Amino acid sequence: MTVLDLSDPRPTLADVARVAGVSSATASRVLNGFPQVRAETRRQVEQAVRSLGYVRQRAARAGEGQRTGTVAVVMCEDGLRLFSDPFFGRIMGGINRVFTAAGVQVVVLMMPSAGQAATFRYLGGGHVDGALFVSTHARYTTALSHADLPVVSAGRPMVPDPAQCTYVDVDNRGGAEAAVRHLLAAGRRRIATVAGPKDMAPGRDRLAGYAAAISGSALVDPGLVAHGDFGQASGEHATRQLLDRRPDLDAVFAASDVMAVGVLRALRRTGRRVPDDVAVIGFDNAPVSRRTDPPLTTVSQPVEALGARAAGELLAVLDGTVRQPRRVVLGTSLVVRASA
Incomplete structure (x- = not known):
């Protein structure tokens, strides 16, 4: 029998863990997109999230207002490349899986170079709790460094000191x-x-x-x-x-x-x-x-895993699990076929 504490109507991570029959640490790893989790365990946690209606909450910061339960995925490309290159569909598959499992709503923004000002006005307007940047170019370095909300980059950002920004990259x-x-x-x-x-x-x-x-x-x-x-x-x-x-x-x-x-x-x-x-x-x-x-x-290169891990890192920043910038690099491997 599973007993839930209903004094607070909002289900907690501990509730998810109890329903799924796992530890809170394991439930957190699933929701943060970490790959070292058995498929059956991941399925149990994701099912518990759906059945409870669990929504990920992040730690409050001084002066912070109502949280939105929404994050932005910012694609730093124009629409033509975004819809013609299969990389973006693959990385979004990994990103969306993790955010959906955590009960977090996703807004996808396209940010060509001419649209930076409008995008950052939106990001700074209290509509989202954090942002995940994909496919950053050098021209976005200032924006990334001065974004007034938690930011994670999928791919090493072209900033003067990448150690100041949490990112997930491949080798x-x-x-x-x-x-x-x-x-x-x-x-x-x-x-x-x-x-x-x-x-x-x-x-x-x-x-x-x-x-x-x-x-x-x-x-x-x-x-x-x-x-x-x-x-x-x-x-x-x-x-x-x-x-x-x-x-x-x-x-x-x-x-x-x-x-x-x-x-x-x-x-x-x-x-x-x-x-x-x-x-x-x-x-x-x-x-x-x-x-x-x-x-x-x-x-x-593990594109889906790249997206999933980057989404997990942003969730960890939002809920206060991680407070210092982190750098994660995923491995690659050579697949030999007939062309070489």
């Missing part, structure tokens, strides 16, 4: 380095890269991983480096630039799978065979990587 540098070392081990020696945007941490970190692997065998040739915006068209355009400069290149590491699709298209149009003439590796392990011709070797 972009290590994943890129592993990809390029795989190409080197296969005998490829003229390895180019289609790097990501210079104003985003994943773009910089994946380029740094490429350079770290290459520098072990030779100096980085700037003619073998081109930049894209993580979109397919930019991957194709960058590959054409690389082929014009270095027509004898024998491998390309693309900083995203979507750009790698553009790389494959450019190589096909110029008569290069993959992997016979040019090997190709992407980054993300997006669903499209299994449908390319040939199937794409890629660096797998």
Whole structure:
């Protein structure tokens, strides 16, 4: 028999734990999106949340008014990329799962560079308790540093001192380095890269991983480096630039799978065979990587887990569980297929 304390009509975390048959610490781990929880335990806690109507409450701060039970997920991109790149759907799946399990309402905001002022007016207007930023560019550094509410970043933010901001990232540098070392081990020696945007941490970190692997065998040739915006068209355009400069290149590491699709298209149009003439590796392990011709070797990053853990970190900040900035880095792995 489960006995609940009804003196306060609002169910507590302890109530959720009792109904689910777990400890409060385990219930908290589930609601904070931590991955080291058995699937059955997670299901029991989420079912208890729904049956009780539990709504996550955060610790009150001095001078704070009524809490909203709502958080904002701020996508720092325009609508076109948001709806065309599968990364955003995958990360939102992880984010939404954790917030839904915690009984927290989510508002999704798109914030292109021209919309910063309006977005931060909304965030500062008492509509939400905190914000989770996704896909931050360098131009958002001031805004992130001065946001007047709890903020967590999914991805290392481009701020002068990232240690001042809680963020969850993946090992972009290590994943890129592993990809390029795989190409080197296969005998490829003229390895180019289609790097990501210079104003985003994943773009910089994946380029740094490429350079770290290459520098072990030779100096980085700037003619073998081109930049894209993580979109397919930019991957194709960058590959054409690389082929014009270095027509004898024998491998390309693309900083995203979507750009790698553009790389494959450019190589096909110029008569290069993959992997016979040019090997190709992407980054993300997006669903499209299994449908390319040939199937794409890629660096797998845990996108859904990234979103879930970032959402959990924001909940932990809001309820007072975490009071100091934290930095979480999730691992990556190489998935070898026919393209390299």
